[in-house]
Amino acid sequence: MTVVSAFSFDPNEFTGKRVLVTGGTKGMGEAIVRRLSAAGARVATNARSPLPEGETSALFVQADISTAEGVNSVSSRVLEVFGGLDILVNNVGGSSAPSGGFAALTDAHWQADINANLLAPVRLDRAFLPGMIERGHGVIIHISSIQRRLPLYEATLAYAAAKAGLSNYSKGLSKEVGPKGVRVNAIAPGFIETTAATALIRRIADEAGTDEDGGRRLLMDSLGGIPIGRPGRPEEVAELVAFLASPRAASIHGAEYTIDGGTVPTV
Template sequence: MTIAPSFRIDPTEFSGKRVFVTGGTKGAGAAIMRRLKAAGAQTATSARNAPESAEDADLVIRADLATPDGVAAAADAVTARFGTLDILIHCLGGSSTPGGGFTAATEAFWQQELNLNLLAAVRLDRLLAPPMIERGTGVILHVASIQRRLPLHESTIAYAAAKAALASYSKSLSKELGPKGVRVNTVSPGWIMTTAAEHMVQRLAESGGTDEATARQGIMAALGGIPIGRPAWPEEVAELVAFLASDRAASIHGAEYVIDGGTIPTV
């Protein structure tokens, strides 16, 4: 396996920018936090169980964004600290539905996946986007997944459906907010080399009565393979997000950017 890449960063690119990254304490979200803070941004994130130390954030909010109350508390805390945001990045997401196909995805799992992967973003946008609209400037990025196009029916059927809805919602939002000065785009990663991804491998191995290597190969096979031969590093996803959030992407709006190593086999 190759070593995680490092990139040259302009330490002033996001100076003065106020950024809220959901799911920014681990995985790709944490990499996004590090990247933007290194470029001068003021950063905030949230977690259900906020870590005692989060050096990549100026503000860590303890809140469960899968609930309306948690979203409201996070929005209040961000507004109290930063006022109007410049950049809002929805990186929160994940799947806890066990393997076993559609019958294993009970009502409770469906509601859980929708709350986490779709409704958290919808609710937070509703609270934090209006001040951006009033100022006539801002950036909103939704992190979806290539599973919206390549769902894994064995284990992530509800997650994939929620991410498909998130991508559709993001496109709809872009049509409304673009004329008001707020750019909206979607980033859809493939398999990312994160702790959460490894936990999914472990769950599949346990539910299938096999080992992790076999489960990992099963995921690769279900995806149709990854032409570059590996998952993406979180730092690579963070570079794409940083570009789309920056003024360098000022005319990019209502678009979806896939970062999957070539996994999706169609144009």
């Protein structure tokens, strides 16, 4: 569901800005690409799969950025076409680890989750930060997760640990590059109802013998509940990204914003 028009924004706010949003062909990434493009940005993105039919971007690079080779492919192409970046949104993340707790996670599962959720942003930052520092301005946003504070051990413990590392790295990086004109912030989404999440909801519903609303409720209950009564939407995350990337957030630096409908029960 596209709800970008529900928010009031300046269609020229990001005119002239060069942006890379990783993993921007579906879910939160696609919503972020759409939101920043609608405000005038020139947005590049990447994915492991080809660009879906009907989607467009100023530049698309098919690559797996969980590998150093994939990061090099994306960064070199963006630098060739754009000449540098003003805004980098490190959105790619996720896990395909099996359920079964700690014993089910092999070294390969741990390494895959660390590569995708921690090393990919580190490598991309390293590729684009020199240009930002040379120009004296830039914005980097890391998409973390509430699992860095509220880990789920059944299947995503390696993912949660990698996201905790990303949040820690983001804060440390902000200390170094803030004085050089580059703002660094993180966003920690909770349960966001993307296409992939909807598929999971339907699977849970089928297994429990209930309808889609029942499956959604079961998934929310597994997180301890969501006080606002529903999951977040990709467009809501995209709106937060747009704010943090804009001059409206000029003094926000080294911060992490949670967008989870109140799921995390602690201060």
